[in-house]
Amino acid sequence: MKKIRFGIIGVGNIGTVHARYLLAGTVQEAVLAAVCDNNPDKHPAIRRLVGEEMRLFSDAREMLESGLIDAVIVATPHYDHPGLSMMAMRLGIHTLCEKPAGVYTAQVQEMNACARECNVVFSMMYNQRPNPLYQKVKDLIDSGELGELRRSNWIITNWYRSQSYYNSGGWRATWKGEGGGVLLNQDPHQLDLWQWLVGMPVRLRAFCQFGKHRQIEVEDDVTAYAEYANGATGVFITTVAETPGTNRLEIVGSRGKVVVEEGRLRFWRLRESETDFNARWQNGFGEPECWEVTIPTEPECSEHYVITRNFTAAILHDEPLIAPGLEGIRGLTLSNAMHLSTWTDDWVELPIDEQRYFQLLQERIASSVEKNMASRTLDASGSW
Known part of the structure; x- marks a missing residue:
């Protein structure tokens, strides 16, 4: 062989x-x-x-x-x-x-x-991406089971990193050595999955906190809000300084809701779409009949x-x-947009202004502080 x-x-x-x-x-x-x-x-x-x-x-x-x-x-x-x-x-x-x-x-x-x-x-x-939980979520979306997407929320705060982690390498958590913090190091998987599942937004507003909880130059706490072409919205929240952390993805469509949390997928399916129910219902209080459906998935593997x-x-x-590799640009576009939105204190439309981003990044690299410390290899087994 x-x-x-x-x-x-x-x-x-x-x-x-x-x-x-x-x-x-x-x-x-x-x-x-x-x-x-x-x-x-x-x-x-x-x-x-x-x-x-x-x-x-x-x-x-x-x-x-x-x-x-x-x-x-x-x-x-x-x-x-x-x-x-x-x-x-x-x-x-x-x-x-x-x-x-x-x-x-x-x-x-x-x-x-x-x-x-x-x-x-x-x-x-x-x-x-091969994780059966996210594979099944994508299947539910692509097959139309969720209907038209309305909202997505991802709280991903189980990236706890101590100061000693950042002190394990001179390149870590600097604009010159790493080019970003939690968005560039820990969150690329979630940013990739987010766009893979619900698509790319048309504009985004983000609030990045730089060195808020750790002695680092780059972002360690982020809240971002995204808007999509069909009117859907999304929120992405992440940090390296919360414990116990949360990893909860919630996606809502016109025909139901899916939640991935603690290694489990939950799916609530509406008997009829919210759009159809709203058009016919005349009795004030009321909502579509909803069932929580058991979705079989293979054991989680990442x-x-x-x-x-x-x-x-x-x-x-x-x-x-x-x-x-062609898709490596999409999640990175989201993290670049979050930085750019914070740096300019404004909305960023996608695709982003790459030249503007590069210019502002270079300004931060120019003032980046050299970290003189011995590099240490840490045990990353079990890491994503």
């Missing part, structure tokens, strides 16, 4: 997760063939992880040109994602990029153009290896990608 030979660029928190499942043979048609990290201080720990026989590089280009790999997982800090991904693509290496694809949308446009020109498979590590397995199958068997 042919196996895709993988390399990993960046063996930090999440790169270590990828290395472990590849070394364990969890993806049957894939094998870890090489790893790369440009921090020599981490090499002894990486060597203990991958063994003495694994090729360990300090230079990404050297690994990409080594002939040892067919595909690469880019798991470095955010600003490096576009450049390293496109370097790999131009060398004919299939590319699986950790979230987010980049820091600003113009970068991702360039990445997708490069993937097309180089004729390589390009996918995003959106490992929440493991990273599911995306890697799909990516591998796309290379070998032309299997459709769960998270095509």
Whole structure:
């Protein structure tokens, strides 16, 4: 059986997760063939992880040109994602990029153009898309079971991060090193799922708090309000400083409501649409008959290896990608819009003004403070 030979660029928190499942043979048609990290201080720990026989590089280009790999997982800090991904693509290496694809949308446009020109498979590590709970929600929406969408609310506050987490790397939570906070680091999965399920809004107003709860430059608390072409609305609330946190997605349509919370999906179905009921009802108080319907779903699964397995199958068997690189721009557009709305204290219409966003981001990068601290690899097992 042919196996895709993988390399990993960046063996930090999440790169270590990828290395472990590849070394364990969890993806049957894939094998870890090489790893790369440009921090020599981490090499002894990486060597203990991958063994003495694994090729360990300090230079990404050297690994990409080594002939040892067919595909690469880019798991470095955010600003490096576009450049390293496109370097790999131009060398004919299939590319699986950790979230987010980049820091600003113009970068991702360039990445997708490069993937097309180089004729390589390009996918995003959106490992929440295969989750059976969200797969079923999408099925309910796409099949018309919810009717016309009216409202969505996502409260995602179970991203608790202590100050010691931010102190584990000089690049973390700075405009220069990361380009954002909770929206860029923790929430790309939810922002991707939000637009994947209910579509992209036409305009958005956001309130980002920068360094409100932690000694960081970037946002650690966000509330955003979105409006859609059909009149629907959405609210997205997130922070890294609440515990116990909440992860609750609620979507309401003209024919019912779906809620995903605590690993469970609940669906309330109206016997007739709210629109039809409202048109015929003449008795004042009253509402459509409603049933809570049990929806069978497979056990919840959001493991990273599911995306890697799909990516591998796309290379070998032309299997459709769960998270095509082409779609990496949409969730990032939402986070860029939230920043831009806060920076300008105004509504932002989508698609956003990419040049304006880039200009304001550069202003913040210019005043970004260098953090002098030793980098530490933390245990990210169980992380999204």
